[in-house]
Amino acid sequence: LKSQPTIFIIFGGTGDLNARKLAPALYNLYLEHWLPEQFAIVGTGRTKLTDDDFRERLHKDIDQFSRSGKAKAEQWDSFAPHVHYYPADVQNADTYQIFGEHIKELESEWQQPANVIYYLAVAPNFFPIIAENLAKAGLTADAERTRIVIEKPIGHDLESAKELNALLGRIFQEKQIYRIDHYLGKETVQNIMAFRFANAIMEPLWNRNYIEHVQISVTEQLGVGDRLGYYDGSGALRDMIQNHLLQLLCIVAMEPPVSFTAEEVRARKVDVLRAMRRFTPESVRDMAVRGQYGPGWIEGQQVPGYRQEAEQQGVNPQSNTETFAAVKFFVDNWRWQGVPFYLRTGKRLHRTASVITIQFKEVPHSIFPSSMMDTQRQNRLIISIQPEMSIRLQVQAKRPGVDMVLNAVDMVFDYKGTYVAQAPEAYETLLLDVLLGDQTLFMRGDQVEEAWDLVMPILTSWQNRVSQNFPNYSADSWGPEVAEALIAKDGFHWFTLPLHDK
Ligand code: BG6
Numbered sequence: 001l002k003s004q005p006t007i008f009i010i011f012g013g014t015g016d017l018n019a020r021k022l023a024p025a026l027y028n029l030y031l032e033h034w035l036p037e038q039f040a041i042v043g044t045g046r047t048k049l050t051d052d053d054f055r056e057r058l059h060k061d062i063d064q065f066s067r068s069g070k071a072k073a074e075q076w077d078s079f080a081p082h083v084h085y086y087p088a089d090v091q092n093a094d095t096y097q098i099f100g101e102h103i104k105e106l107e108s109e110w111q112q113p114a115n116v117i118y119y120l121a122v123a124p125n126f127f128p129i130i131a132e133n134l135a136k137a138g139l140t141a142d143a144e145r146t147r148i149v150i151e152k153p154i155g156h157d158l159e160s161a162k163e164l165n166a167l168l169g170r171i172f173q174e175k176q177i178y179r180i181d182h183y184l185g186k187e188t189v190q191n192i193m194a195f196r197f198a199n200a201i202m203e204p205l206w207n208r209n210y211i212e213h214v215q216i217s218v219t220e221q222l223g224v225g226d227r228l229g230y231y232d233g234s235g236a237l238r239d240m241i242q243n244h245l246l247q248l249l250c251i252v253a254m255e256p257p258v259s260f261t262a263e264e265v266r267a268r269k270v271d272v273l274r275a276m277r278r279f280t281p282e283s284v285r286d287m288a289v290r291g292q293y294g295p296g297w298i299e300g301q302q303v304p305g306y307r308q309e310a311e312q313q314g315v316n317p318q319s320n321t322e323t324f325a326a327v328k329f330f331v332d333n334w335r336w337q338g339v340p341f342y343l344r345t346g347k348r349l350h351r352t353a354s355v356i357t358i359q360f361k362e363v364p365h366s367i368f369p370s371s372m373m374d375t376q377r378q379n380r381l382i383i384s385i386q387p388e389m390s391i392r393l394q395v396q397a398k399r400p401g402v403d404m405v406l407n408a409v410d411m412v413f414d415y416k417g418t419y420v421a422q423a424p425e426a427y428e429t430l431l432l433d434v435l436l437g438d439q440t441l442f443m444r445g446d447q448v449e450e451a452w453d454l455v456m457p458i459l460t461s462w463q464n465r466v467s468q469n470f471p472n473y474s475a476d477s478w479g480p481e482v483a484e485a486l487i488a489k490d491g492f493h494w495f496t497l498p499l500h501d502k
Helices: 016-031 051-065 073-082 095-110 124-136 158-171 187-197 236-253 262-275 281-287 306-312 426-436 445-464 481-488
Strands: 006-011 039-045 083-087 115-120 146-151 177-180 211-219 288-291 296-298 301-303 324-329 341-346 353-360 380-386 390-398 406-414
Touching: 006 016, 006 095, 016 039, 016 051, 016 073, 016 426, 039 073, 039 095, 051 073, 051 083, 073 083, 083 095, 095 124, 115 124, 115 426, 124 146, 124 158, 158 445, 177 426, 177 445, 187 236, 187 380, 187 426, 211 236, 236 262, 236 324, 236 341, 236 353, 236 445, 262 445, 281 288, 281 324, 281 445, 288 445, 288 481, 324 481, 341 481
Parallel strands: 006 039, 006 115, 039 083, 115 146, 146 177, 211 341
Antiparallel strands: 211 353, 288 324, 296 301, 324 341, 353 380, 380 390, 390 406
């Protein structure tokens, strides 16, 4: 497939996603010879630009955002002719004829049919109109050669997600639809599958008999920034838990797939979501908490609270949108019965870190008296996704000395220490997979709907209980008190990876 001619049509070509992620990712794939010889990147947007204007823009974006640094003149010069631009109003059905003509032109130049990838890097309210207009213009009929890529949010709730899936389903076959969750493209996230399913020693321990509880924590130091317009209608539960964190949970909790293929892997992930315990209004109170950041200081800089930012950006200054959410989930199946999965995420917290902690049970009988033991007695497997990329197994060991004293030490697999090669950006992996037609790391429609179904009672219950004592956590903290209480009442505490490198 790699060698088949390919045209990427990027709707939202002048937007932020293309500038920061897509263009640099495509450029790096080009440099590393992953793109076919005959390929074209066609940007489109409302701004009137020529091909050269657009190329110049992308050149600057790539210089600024590519992990490989500034583009070298010679390499850029060979890449640039592959880039084109068409100013177009996506709402106008006629403009789609132009894409059709352009595709035909390229195909006749290349003397063979091309695969066409439509990347919708636009606000989600444009997804339906673009999909429909592509279909009307006859640009989606070839299911073997055309693909559509969409970004989250995929729906605002269960109903709208179903509507969107149904609409896409009328136009495309599921094998043509690539729903991006960029967490799935992260190197360390993909490695969880390798770690679990390519090592014989893990599987026997990976269940309720040995695992006491699981934590999935994605904390961010940054605030919402200039995205209030979007974020205020979303909140942390929709923005992060419904997708990224639940996808991580699925990878940790899934049964071993029969093979490493898109259908097998995705089916096992849906099994997890289906097995997850549904919430009632009462259990929401017990198992889900939220927070919103107030003003404070981060690394010597004074930062405004969410409501101040809302006011500055013309959004409700009394907003009750949560910027922090923590939820306790259960997976009701044989493997996980009774094992809590605690998920938390929030903005403006003390540190940016995505970490999965699997805490094992204590030994059934300790031969060492308490006086010899560390306070941390249980084994932990700590999968650090970012910024540190590592897998740590915490075990008990004897401290050097004449007396017998034990303490917890880390057995570490650390990417930086093990590999010289730089990890690719998630978008490089994912764009290459779209090119190759591999959907393993993309969300299937039913997965998205199950995840919405799971979180809907929380959203509804929170919507009905608007009066919160917001803001309830300050910048540079680990979130609101209620999040500590959520886990402390079960006798645990949130785990924070010490800073190993900075
Ligand atoms: C996005 C969310 O999907 O993921 C953002 O909309 C969030 O709010 C971002 O900041 C986090 O991604 P990463 O890759 O920086 O951890």
